[in-house]
Amino acid sequence: MLKEYLEIYFLNKQKNKWLHSRTFSDLKKQLLMELEELEKALASGNKKEIICELGDVLMDALNIVAWVTLKYGIKEEEVLQASVKKQKHRKPWLFSDQDLSEEEQVRIWYEQKEKEEC
Incomplete structure (x- = not known):
């Protein structure tokens, strides 16, 4: 599909x-x-x-x-690469066995967002 x-x-x-x-x-x-x-x-x-x-x-x-x-x-590939990079950076817990609270996930997301250039 x-x-x-x-x-x-x-x-x-x-x-x-x-x-x-x-x-x-x-x-x-x-x-x-x-x-x-x-x-x-x-x-x-x-x-x-x-x-x-x-x-x-x-x-x-x-x-x-x-x-x-x-x-x-x-190129769409550039957009996808940037989006994947950003998601991995902001949501590292998705790629681990960590079971974080919602508050902890949000805190990490904001911390990581602050470190980004765009």
Whole structure:
């Protein structure tokens, strides 16, 4: 499923004229609209509706990634590498047998975030 989704992502990035003609502000508004629809779906508790809206949020977030990478000549691999590095740095307990409290996890997250350059 992930492979198929990635194919769709790259086809969308390459061929979607609507995406190419948008501004960042347009895409941000679209994502915010979908987040509001997700919030309504969550309030309704309708699982089918929640799944649909989560898909829309994911699609619109990835539209922003596609737009920015196109406009600034950034490779998705660079974005993924930076995100993985950041997650590993901020959440080291994910990769150990430590059973930390929520408070301890949050404390470490903030401490690690303070050490980052971006």
